[in-house]
Amino acid sequence: MEELRDERVNLEVVSSDLVYEGAVWDVRSDTVRYGDGEMTRQYVDHPGAAAVVAIDDDERVVLIQQYRHPIKERDWEIPAGLLDVTGEPPLETAKRELTEEVDLEADRWQHLISMHTTPGGNDEIVHVFLARGLRTVETDYEREHEESDMRVERVLLADVVDGVLAGRLRNGILATGVLAAAEVLRREAATH
Known part of the structure; x- marks a missing residue:
């Protein structure tokens, strides 16, 4: 084949x-x-989106929790945003969203995956990136609506993977992105 x-x-x-x-x-x-x-x-x-699995030096993933009306839950997610700036490449959208949503920048970026979220019902494609070498930046970005009371946590990658596999974390972009990042890190560790 x-x-x-x-x-x-x-x-x-x-x-x-x-x-x-x-x-x-x-x-x-x-x-x-x-x-x-x-x-x-x-x-x-759908215009598409970019998302970020941001992992710090202690192998903790930056997660956000916000209200999502269609599911009527505050679900855990990775930073993400729409490809709504004309001509902006997905990587630049991911960088912008990481700063806007969690006040972070990263030194190293790597494309993880591009995925169709629900190909039977929409044409959305999400480009997921791995960000490492995180540093805090000051922003004056005003968060509103669902982002106004957004919770931000850093959680061990292994605990997030466990939550996905146990069905406690059901956001598809988070699940796919974190599992892909875990595999990339596993492969890197195996070659060193």
């Missing part, structure tokens, strides 16, 4: 209609030619 990878499919779009225009993302309805016929699918048209 060749290298395992997702495969891009270019279908003829018969129609694409804006069903709902939102503040952050839209809902579209596309009709495409597929096989011998046509099919119509609705999905969330």
